[in-house]
Amino acid sequence: xxxxxxxxxxxxxxxxxxxxxxxxxxxxxxxxxxxxxxxxxxxxxxxxxxxxxxxxxxxxxxxxxxxxxxxxxxxxxxxxxxxxxxxxxxxxxxxxxxxxxxxxxxxxxxxxxxxxxxxxxxxxxxxxxxxxxxxxxxxxxxxxxxxxxxxxxxxxxxxxxxxxxxxxxxxxxxxxxxxxxxxxxxxxxxxxxxxxxxxxxxxxxxxxxxxxxxxxxxxxxxxxxxxxxxxxxxxxxxxxxxxxxxxxxxxxxxxxxxxxxxxxxxxxxxxxxxxxxxxxxxxxxxx
Amino acid sequence: xxxxxxxxxxxxxxxxxxxxxxxxxxxxxxxxxxxxxxxxxxxxxxxxxxxxxxxxxxxxxxxxxxxxxxxxxxxxxxxxxxxxxxxxxxxxxxxxxxxxxxxxxxxxxxxxxxxxxxxxxxxxxxxxxxxxxxxxxxxxxxxxxxxxxxxxxxxxxxxxxxxxxxxxxxxxxxxxxxxxxxxxxxxxxxxxxxxxxxxxxxxxxxxxxxxxxxxxxxxxxxxxxxxxxxxxxxxxxxxxxxxxxxxxxxxxxxxxxxxxxxxxxxxxxxxxxxxxxxxxxxxxxxxxxxxxxxxxxxxxxxxxxxxxxxxxxxxxxxxxxxxxxxxxxxxxxxxxxxxxxxxxxxxxxxxxxxxxxxxxxxxxxxxxxxxxxxxxxxxxxxxxxxxxxxxxxxxxxxxxxxxxxxxxxxxxxxxxxxxxxxxxxxxxxxxxxxxxxxxxxxxxxxxxxxxxxxxxxxxxxxxxxxxxxxxxxxxxxxxxxxxxxxxxxxxxxxxxxxxxxxxxxxxxxxxxxxxxxxxxxxxxxxxxxxxxxxxxxxxxxxxxxxxxxxxx
Numbered sequence: 001x002x003x004x005x006x007x008x009x010x011x012x013x014x015x016x017x018x019x020x021x022x023x024x025x026x027x028x029x030x031x032x033x034x035x036x037x038x039x040x041x042x043x044x045x046x047x048x049x050x051x052x053x054x055x056x057x058x059x060x061x062x063x064x065x066x067x068x069x070x071x072x073x074x075x076x077x078x079x080x081x082x083x084x085x086x087x088x089x090x091x092x093x094x095x096x097x098x099x100x101x102x103x104x105x106x107x108x109x110x111x112x113x114x115x116x117x118x119x120x121x122x123x124x125x126x127x128x129x130x131x132x133x134x135x136x137x138x139x140x141x142x143x144x145x146x147x148x149x150x151x152x153x154x155x156x157x158x159x160x161x162x163x164x165x166x167x168x169x170x171x172x173x174x175x176x177x178x179x180x181x182x183x184x185x186x187x188x189x190x191x192x193x194x195x196x197x198x199x200x201x202x203x204x205x206x207x208x209x210x211x212x213x214x215x216x217x218x219x220x221x222x223x224x225x226x227x228x229x230x231x232x233x234x235x236x237x238x239x240x241x242x243x244x245x246x247x248x249x250x251x252x253x254x255x256x257x258x259x260x261x262x263x264x265x266x267x268x269x270x271x272x273x274x275x276x277x278x279x280x281x282x283x284x285x286x287x
Numbered sequence: 288x289x290x291x292x293x294x295x296x297x298x299x300x301x302x303x304x305x306x307x308x309x310x311x312x313x314x315x316x317x318x319x320x321x322x323x324x325x326x327x328x329x330x331x332x333x334x335x336x337x338x339x340x341x342x343x344x345x346x347x348x349x350x351x352x353x354x355x356x357x358x359x360x361x362x363x364x365x366x367x368x369x370x371x372x373x374x375x376x377x378x379x380x381x382x383x384x385x386x387x388x389x390x391x392x393x394x395x396x397x398x399x400x401x402x403x404x405x406x407x408x409x410x411x412x413x414x415x416x417x418x419x420x421x422x423x424x425x426x427x428x429x430x431x432x433x434x435x436x437x438x439x440x441x442x443x444x445x446x447x448x449x450x451x452x453x454x455x456x457x458x459x460x461x462x463x464x465x466x467x468x469x470x471x472x473x474x475x476x477x478x479x480x481x482x483x484x485x486x487x488x489x490x491x492x493x494x495x496x497x498x499x500x501x502x503x504x505x506x507x508x509x510x511x512x513x514x515x516x517x518x519x520x521x522x523x524x525x526x527x528x529x530x531x532x533x534x535x536x537x538x539x540x541x542x543x544x545x546x547x548x549x550x551x552x553x554x555x556x557x558x559x560x561x562x563x564x565x566x567x568x569x570x571x572x573x574x575x576x577x578x579x580x581x582x583x584x585x586x587x588x589x590x591x592x593x594x595x596x597x598x599x600x601x602x603x604x605x606x607x608x609x610x611x612x613x614x615x616x617x618x619x620x621x622x623x624x625x626x627x628x629x630x631x632x633x634x635x636x637x638x639x640x641x642x643x644x645x646x647x648x649x650x651x652x653x654x655x656x657x658x659x660x661x662x663x664x665x666x667x668x669x670x671x672x673x674x675x676x677x678x679x680x681x682x683x684x685x686x687x688x689x690x691x692x693x694x695x696x697x698x699x700x701x702x703x704x705x706x707x708x709x710x711x712x713x714x715x716x717x718x719x720x721x722x723x724x725x726x727x728x729x730x731x732x733x734x735x736x737x738x739x740x741x742x743x744x745x746x747x748x749x750x751x752x753x754x755x756x757x758x759x760x761x762x763x764x765x766x767x768x769x770x771x772x773x774x775x776x777x778x779x780x781x782x783x784x785x786x787x788x789x790x791x792x793x794x795x796x797x798x799x800x801x802x803x804x805x806x807x808x809x810x811x812x813x814x815x816x817x818x819x820x821x822x823x824x825x826x827x828x829x830x831x832x833x834x835x836x837x838x839x
Contacts, residue, residue: 047695047699048699049630049696049699053629053630067630067631067692068630068692068695068696069630223687223688227687227691227710227712228691228694228695228710228712238692241688241689243559243573243575244559244572244573244575244576247559247575247576247579248575248576250575
């Protein structure tokens, strides 16, 4: 009846992945590796001009340089750190925060439930980007603020999902039995609820991180991130702010590469998330 | 059944064909209007017809070749209703006001030229200014213009200062009295001699007394009576939401005839593409794409003079280290201005001089210490001031976009001599406000007006009380202050120029601020539409002066 994902055998799980899923996982791991190993892979500093401005891809700068003569490859590598950190940070904060809120709402019901769910409704109804622009402008630039702002707008989805699951689990005989024997929420969480919900939570966190990465890039693109940091959205922002960029050849490296990596990361996250979803749902798995 | 079906199909086909034909016709019309160099106004209006009817041969001496009106389309955007109290304070708003209203004195390539004041005299002691006004000037509603209108404008502007006005003519500390001599002359009695008095005559647009008298809320005058001036153009259309304007020639204008009959401002998102598509007829084009236009004979290119510039400002109050001249000089040696020109301005700029006045200023001092970038000299200067590498750190306040990039380069330059820089980027309004309040350590700002009379050096470097919008907080050089206050009282031009030269020498030695570079580049225009563009001596935009639109 209930199916539990055994995380001890990741191999086993990956075997269930589709081919695009496996490829996506590979790309994702590569990107993580790039981010972690950035200082060793990068041949130039991403903060210091390393060559002539706007030179096309060459041996020395194999993704070219930007207006200041900064190496685009180095900026992509360090930008991967920003994107992944913000993606993971938001996923953790919003996923766990939203998850806990959802479980509390589902478990206790009553006014807590109503209060939390109304907040979720409001958050879901507010158009995200405009609100985030206002908040980002208000909180200022910086990685921590960015994660905070993004989390503030992302916890609604996991909260709603987990509330639903909690509600249905609450009616399960073994849970009711445990509750009857006096088990508190904490015990229930550790022993029954979290193991049960972990796959769901994980999937919703992967989705969140994908969205957070795009949102961060959008905000940076709009000029609302830390303008001196290195992130993919910011490279794109600098590039499109260069007057007449589309009429020059410069976009072919300055704009193209950050776009490519952003697309790779977000797509790979989406594909991995999709496959995990299939895995987590026993009905779909049996197909 | 079969027949009916066939008929339906036929009908549908016919409808499609008819639709295509209509679309084709529309496209043809669009192409035709787009191509003909004297396109008729795109939005015919009753008002415009009325103005067009006034046209007669006498008013059109230079236009024998064609009777078609010359229509010039420029990049639009909302800059407020074009009267002195509702326009936005930036240039694109204020020059529209100046096309509708007239000032006492105008500017051309070389200096000041008579306008509503056909002549003026200053007494030997510099205390009495006599103005002789043009006769036969009428307002757009037909009422004659007289000295009373000038007197009224002065009094009214004292009670209600127009947008962005900071002139001295309404200042009691400067003007003792204004008297009307007759209908076309007046006398202004000054309390002290002021060498740059002509500039003050360009500060105000003259408004009609018969309309504005009794108006206590000048911002509410946004009907047609609010835009009655004596200027060469009349407003016939304004749409704030779309940012569109239409100005049409007022053919009973007293002065030189209009070379452009209609000026239309249309919204564009990308000026380069808009110029290529013929949506607008003039645009400032970035260096990297200039090739697309310079090879085409239909386009004309104008070199922009370097009078819009960036400067690095230092707050000596917040950072006492900057009180030491050696530290300021070290910054000047450390910052590679040519590198900023090459990378940020893509080569289309002139590096700044430590004498402050830009190379395109008429009183620019060419023989000053050039402060060629030199990390070793900079380090030595810092060491002589007692600072080890890595000891000094500054927060650099910048605006956004290109300014942040400029900040990144400056950070790189300064870090090469052992000065740490933290960039703080805020929106440009906040930046301006913080500069004015003195809430910064070092700050980056860019603006025009660098070719104006050298008296602006006084605003910057003679110590002010609390308003730092121009000045250097905490900076004081006694000799410089005295000389800056003296030069403005010198009525002899050569003597005053010598004083300004000496001031530049002192500034280049003292480095109270660092001019970075002055944008040059190119303005590209459609030669076949209109070819009369010109620069006045102190402005970088050919469209921002009214002589560009008139026959001279």
